[in-house]
Amino acid sequence: xxxxxxxxxxxxxxxxxWDLRKTIGELIAENHYDQIGEVLHQRGMxxxxxxxxxxxxxLADGMDVKRKADIxxxxxWTPGSLAGGGEEEIRSKADIRESASVAHIYGQNLVAAESxxxxxxxxxxxxxxxxxxxxxxxxxxxxxxxxxxxxxxxxDDMKPGFSLGSFGQYFTRQETWAEQAKPWMTYLGxxxxxxxxxxxxxxxxxxxGENKNITSLFTxxxxxxxxxxxxxxxxxxxxxxxxxxxxxxxIVPSGPTYHLLVLDESARQMTLPVLKRIGELIKAxxxxxxxxxxxxPSLSDDPAAFRTLVDQLWRSPNVTVGKPVAQVLKAxxxxxxxxxxxxxxPVLYVHQxxxxxxxxxxxxxxxxxxxAEISFRSTGRVPMIWHPQTxxxxxxxxxxxxxxxxxxxxxxxxDAYFVVFGEPTRATTFTKPTRTETKVTALTTSxxxxxxxxSGDPCTLTLDNLTSWTDNADAAVKYFSGTxxxxxxxxxxxxxxxxxxxxDIGEVKNMAEVIVNGKNxxxxxxxxxxxxxxxxxxxxxxxxxxxxxxxxxxxxxGDAQPDAVKTTFTxxxxxxxxxxxxxxxxxxPVQVLVSTTN
Numbered sequence: 374x375x376x377x378x379x380x381x382x383x384x385x386x387x388x389x390x391w392d393l394r395k396t397i398g399e400l401i402a403e404n405h406y407d408q409i410g411e412v413l414h415q416r417g418m419x420x421x422x423x424x425x426x427x428x429x430x431x432l433a434d435g436m437d438v439k440r441k442a443d444i445x446x447x448x449x450w451t452p453g454s455l456a457g458g459g460e461e462e463i464r465s466k467a468d469i470r471e472s473a474s475v476a477h478i479y480g481q482n483l484v485a486a487e488s489x490x491x492x493x494x495x496x497x498x499x500x501x502x503x504x505x506x507x508x509x510x511x512x513x514x515x516x517x518x519x520x521x522x523x524x525x526x527x528x529d530d531m532k533p534g535f536s537l538g539s540f541g542q543y544f545t546r547q548e549t550w551a552e553q554a555k556p557w558m559t560y561l562g563x564x565x566x567x568x569x570x571x572x573x574x575x576x577x578x579x580x581x582g583e584n585k586n587i588t589s590l591f592t593x594x595x596x597x598x599x600x601x602x603x604x605x606x607x608x609x610x611x612x613x614x615x616x617x618x619x620x621x622x623x624i625v626p627s628g629p630t631y632h633l634l635v636l637d638e639s640a641r642q643m644t645l646p647v648l649k650r651i652g653e654l655i656k657a658x659x660x661x662x663x664x665x666x667x668x669x670p671s672l673s674d675d676p677a678a679f680r681t682l683v684d685q686l687w688r689s690p691n692v693t694v695g696k697p698v699a700q701v702l703k704a705x706x707x708x709x710x711x712x713x714x715x716x717x718x719p720v721l722y723v724h725q726x727x728x729x730x731x732x733x734x735x736x737x738x739x740x741x742x743x744x745a746e747i748s749f750r751s752t753g754r755v756p757m758i759w760h761p762q763t764x765x766x767x768x769x770x771x772x773x774x775x776x777x778x779x780x781x782x783x784x785x786x787x788d789a790y791f792v793v794f795g796e797p798t799r800a801t802t803f804t805k806p807t808r809t810e811t812k813v814t815a816l817t818t819s820x821x822x823x824x825x826x827x828s829g830d831p832c833t834l835t836l837d838n839l840t841s842w843t844d845n846a847d848a849a850v851k852y853f854s855g856t857x858x859x860x861x862x863x864x865x866x867x868x869x870x871x872x873x874x875x876x877d878i879g880e881v882k883n884m885a886e887v888i889v890n891g892k893n894x895x896x897x898x899x900x901x902x903x904x905x906x907x908x909x910x911x912x913x914x915x916x917x918x919x920x921x922x923x924x925x926x927x928x929x930x931g932d933a934q935p936d937a938v939k940t941t942f943t944x945x946x947x948x949x950x951x952x953x954x955x956x957x958x959x960x961x962p963v964q965v966l967v968s969t970t971n
Contacts, residue, residue, distance in 0.1 A: 388672035395584050395671075398433035406438040419443035421485055421519070424471075427455060427464055427588055435471050435587050436608040440479050444517065445472035448487040449510050451503070451542075455492070461509045467591035473514025474605035477573050478615060480627035483517050486510055489542050490521040495947035496533050496543045496925035497955065499550060499883040500557035501899040503542075505787045507561060508736045512721040516568040518561055520544040531942035533925050538945065543925075549854055550922045553884050556762065556896050563761035567791055568734060571727035575629045576707060577698065578607040578616070580663075582639030583647065584670070590639060598635065599699035601709025603724065605631070609647045612654075621658030632707050635698060636663030645674040645682070652686045662693045662701045708750055708777075716745035720784070730754070731794040737784030740900075747792075748779045754794035755803070756780055761790060762899075770805045786900040808968045810875070816863050816917070816963040824850060824857045827928075827940040839961040841882070843927065843954040851954070852931025859919040859959050867912050873968040874907045879961040881921060888918040910965075923957035930954060 379386045410420050422442035424435040439445035449465035456462045473484045489506050491498065507518065522541030528534040534547045548554070579596045581587060587606060598604050607616060617624050623631035634654065643651075643666040655661055665687050669679050686692060693701050699709070711722045711733065718739030725732040731751040737743040749756075756778060758769050769792070771780045780792065820839065824832040832849055845851050868874070876894065878885055881902045887894035889909035897904050909915075925941070926948055932939040933950040 385672060388670060391584060391670040392672055398437065398584065401433040402437040402440075406433075407441050410441050410443070421446040423447060423487060424468075425586055425588055426468060434583075434585075434608050434610065435468075436475050436478075436606065437610050439472060439475040440610065442475070443481065444483045444485050445475040445481060446485040446487070446519065447472040447515075448490065449506060449513070449515075451489055451491040451494075451498070451506050454490065461506055463595055464588045464592045466509065466513045467587050467595060469510055469513035469515050470595075471587045471606050473573075474607065476514075477575065477605050477628040478607065478611050478625045480625075482569055484515050485517040485519050486515050487521050488515075488518045489544070490540065491542055492539055495536060495539070495943070495945070496548070496929070498542065498544075499898070499924060500554070501787075501883065504557075504560075504789075504899060505738075508787065508789045509721075509738075511564055511568060511734065511789070512723060512736050514573075514723070516565045518565065528942070533929075533941065533943060535944050536947075549856070549925055550884050550898075552856075553886055553896050553898070553920075553922055557898050559764075560762050563764065564734070564789070567732060567759070567761065568723060568725060570732060571725040571730075573605075573629050574603070574710060574724040574726050574731075575605050575631060576602045576702060576710065577604045577633040577635050578623055578631045579604045579635045579637060580607050580612065580640055581637045582642065583609045583644060585639050590637070596635075596637065597698075599697060599702075599709075601712050602699065602702060602707075603710065604635065605629075607634075609644070612647060612650050616654075618654050618657035618659045621660070623654070623659055632660070632705055633698070633702060634659060634661045634663075636661065636666075638664055640664050641667045642670040644669050644671045645679050648679065648682055648686075652682060655686055655689050655691050658691065660691045660693070660701065660705060662696065662698060665694055709748075710750045712748040712777075714746045714748070716743060717741070718743045720745055720747065733792045733794075734789065735782070735784075735792060736789040737787065739784075740786050742786065743784040743788070744782070745784070746779060746781050748777045749792070749794075750777060751794050752776055752778050753797060754778075755796045755798045755800075756792050756794050758782075759791040759793050768803070768805050771803055773801045807971045808873075809971055810966045810968045813865060813874070813965045813967050814863055816861055816961075816965070818861065820959075821860045822857050823860075824853055825855060826853070827855075839879075839959050839963070841960065842923070842957040848931065848934075852927050852934075853957070854923055854925050854928030856920050856922040857958065859921060861917050862914055863917060863965065864914050865910060865912055865965070868910060869967055869969060871970065872907070873905060874910045875966040875968060876904050876906045876917075876963070877966055878902045878904075878919060878959065878963050881959055882923055882955065882957045884922045885959065886920040886922075888920070890916055906965075919959055919963075921959045924955055926952070927954050927957060
């Protein structure tokens with residue numbers, strides 16, 4: 374049969390090969406992955422385990438090889454890197470969800486992924502561009518980022534330095550924006566910290582079959598479940614060994630409680646031991662939805678016993694076929710965890726539960742602002758918004774009715790934040806005072822701009838209009854990569870008591886650090902590029918400095934010019950002399966606003 378010859382008959386040969394592949398997978402999980410873990414533990418070490426990612430033939434079940442990992446791991450690439458289009462890959466989302474499912478079921482608290490990996494666009498990523506992919510990883514269940522290539526940078530004096538061929542993220546201390554990366558890293562760190570708190574709230578287990586690869590099953594479409602409900606993947610091993618029934622629910626030793634077991638289309642083929650285990654769960658009150666098993670793929674199973682058991686079990690009132698998952702859950706009195714209404718773009722969520730507090734993370738998947746009314750399956754506590762970009766906590770309007778809390782929320786471009794239900798309350802409504810923004814002044818006079826060139830010599834310009842550095846006739850400015858300081862004076866007639874003063878710097882390529890009257894006002898790294906400068910402004914003249922940093926490609930393109938004196942080093946010629954330059958600098962418009970309570 375290994376040579377392609379049929380033995381006995383076609384069906385028997387296919388069943389034998391299925392059993393052989395299954396045995397090989399089990400041996401790989403036990404004698405490779407598990408064995409490595411045991412050897413590492415003897416030496417006081419731990420292991421991350423990344424499984425199949427993409428385009429790997431089936432060797433072992435992804436959940437099986439990660440089940441004893443200290444940190445189950447997966448991968449997600451930037452849009453367009455491995456697949457066409459401008460969206461993150463479905464396959465990557467499934468890969469991370471697999472690792473998150475392992476962590477939830479087997480009690481590991483951390484879920485990692487090789488993160489934001491790219492092909493091409495070398496050194497062409499900034500935090501704003503990376504955030505949308507990082508957020509998709511968080512939405513898929515990640516709570517620890519492992520940045521591809523970040524540790525492979527031994528060079529200090531040759532920039533931007535090594536790369537791992539055409540692959541990686543170039544996310545190293547040699548980035549132009551490395552010194553301004555703190556708020557971006559704080560965002561990643563705070564988001565992960567919050568998503569490591571408590572236990573995940575997940576409504577159903579999704580069984581994807583045996584001898585199956587999640588990244589093959591869900592390459593172009595995720596599991597078919599209803600919006601507002603979350604699911605974990607589950608495989609045969611977990612069903613047979615660790616998932617149990619209690620009071621009609623599915624439970625695991627240290628994870629969430631599940632209300633429903635859903636069977637994927639691949640479950641039409643099911644081995645008799647798995648069928649018997651599902652039968653035990655059904656008899657214990659567990660509800661099952663999805664396809665009806667049709668046959669066993671294994672040569673060792675009795676077809677007659679299989680058919681008899683299927684017919685018996687699928688007569689149970691606990692089994693539903695042909696109905697949407699949401700309808701089944703609602704019949705079990707399980708309403709949606711999160712309902713989103715009025716949105717212009719999708720809003721994704723993750724729900725963690727501490728001993729007392731529900732924690733929801735929300736993410737708007739749009740470059741444009743997005744407003745939505747979000748209804749939560751949580752009540753009796755005061756919701757507060759926690760911003761991982763700044764650490765700021767603020768109140769929010771809400772109403773409580775019919776066992777749900779409804780909140781009108783605004784999202785900026787690719788925005789993400791937490792809604793934490795904190796202190797108990799008997800109040801059923803709260804309306805937050807509204808604020809009005811008024812333009813105080815527009816900064817349209819001449820800007821003094823100082824560039825620090827690679828030679829160490831400063832170059833100073835006076836700009837009457839904010840334009841891209843690439844529009845400048847001076848090649849040193851046109852091909853400049855690094856940080857330039859914009860300076861200007863502006864005047865305020867008065868400082869309004871209790872007013873919040875906002876510096877809106879319009880469009881920036883790519884990051885901006887703001888200093889007002891010698892006080893650091895923070896770093897703006899994503900749209901909208903706005904910073905609160907209330908503590909720094911004063912009546913009268915104010916001195917403003919904006920330190921703007923762009924990316925490496927322009928200098929790399931400049932160094933590729935025929936007459937260039939080269940100042941950079943890379944291990945591959947990523948850019949040519951004719952490669953398009955990236956817009957750079959402070960593009961504005963820049964204005965000062967004041968926000969006051971109505």
